[in-house]
Amino acid sequence: MNQDNRSTDHYFVAAPKSEAKFGLVRTTLCGKSFEFLTASSVFSKRRVDLGTRLLIESMVLPKTGYVLDIGCGYGAVGIVAASLNPKLSVVMTDVNMRAARLARKNVELNKVANAEVRYGYLYEPVEGLVFSCVLSNPPVSAGMETVKAIVKEAPKVMADKGTFQMVIRSKIGAKTLPSVFNETFGNCTVLARESGFRVLMGQHQAV
Numbered sequence: 001m002n003q004d005n006r007s008t009d010h011y012f013v014a015a016p017k018s019e020a021k022f023g024l025v026r027t028t029l030c031g032k033s034f035e036f037l038t039a040s041s042v043f044s045k046r047r048v049d050l051g052t053r054l055l056i057e058s059m060v061l062p063k064t065g066y067v068l069d070i071g072c073g074y075g076a077v078g079i080v081a082a083s084l085n086p087k088l089s090v091v092m093t094d095v096n097m098r099a100a101r102l103a104r105k106n107v108e109l110n111k112v113a114n115a116e117v118r119y120g121y122l123y124e125p126v127e128g129l130v131f132s133c134v135l136s137n138p139p140v141s142a143g144m145e146t147v148k149a150i151v152k153e154a155p156k157v158m159a160d161k162g163t164f165q166m167v168i169r170s171k172i173g174a175k176t177l178p179s180v181f182n183e184t185f186g187n188c189t190v191l192a193r194e195s196g197f198r199v200l201m202g203q204h205q206a207v
């Protein structure tokens with residue numbers, strides 16, 4: 001593998017060309033211990049990202065039903081959600097094959113029985129499912145159009161009164177995203193604000 005290939009891999013490419021260099025992140029989230037196998041060309045290889053952490057610590061989970069972690073990376077958000085409430089069925093998706101493989105391994109590593117991982121673009125891998133909750137730490141590096149698509153296309157897989165929760169760096173999303181939430185859901189609340197990030201929530205109202 002040449003150096004050029006290595007340097008052009010972004011964390012959101014479908015099949016990273018660079019050789020996978022693995023790492024292990026051990027951390028505490030919501031008062032519980034977790035271990036995550038990570039790798040190069042996957043988002044936040046060395047530690048759980050601050051935005052991810054804020055989303056996890058502030059997410060509001062339903063009592064039952066399906067939960068989607070869209071763009072799961074190595075799986076921290078979905079795995080913690082599944083582990084906090086075994087009555088949930090958690091589906092985790094990513095367009096990066098390496099991330100999806102790692103997330104699958106991490107589901108096993110953390111002995112979580114109620115989570116599965118699917119590979120694919122945006123909502124394609126979960127067509128036909130209905131979610132009570134959608135969680136997202138979006139791929140800002142892939143461009144705001146992708147971030148907006150994650151918000152705007154969510155209602156097609158959401159249950160009535162289901163919630164959509166997204167963490168975003170305040171500098172990037174504070175101005176543009178609330179209006180996208182309002183256009184999509186007719187509402188937008190701020191669940192948490194910390195370390196330059198905020199977690200936005202919209203509640204789907206089926207017509």
Ligand SMILES: C[S@@+](CC[C@H](N)C(=O)[O-])C[C@H]1O[C@@H](n2cnc3c(N)ncnc32)[C@H](O)[C@@H]1O
Binds near residue numbers: 052072099142
């Ligand atoms: C900012 S990272 C967050 C990863 C993980 N949720 C976390 O918080 O550690 C965004 C993730 O979205 C994935 N992604 C990018 N474009 C996507 C798309 N069109 N459909 C699904 N996932 C996508 C990337 O591969 C990446 O893993």
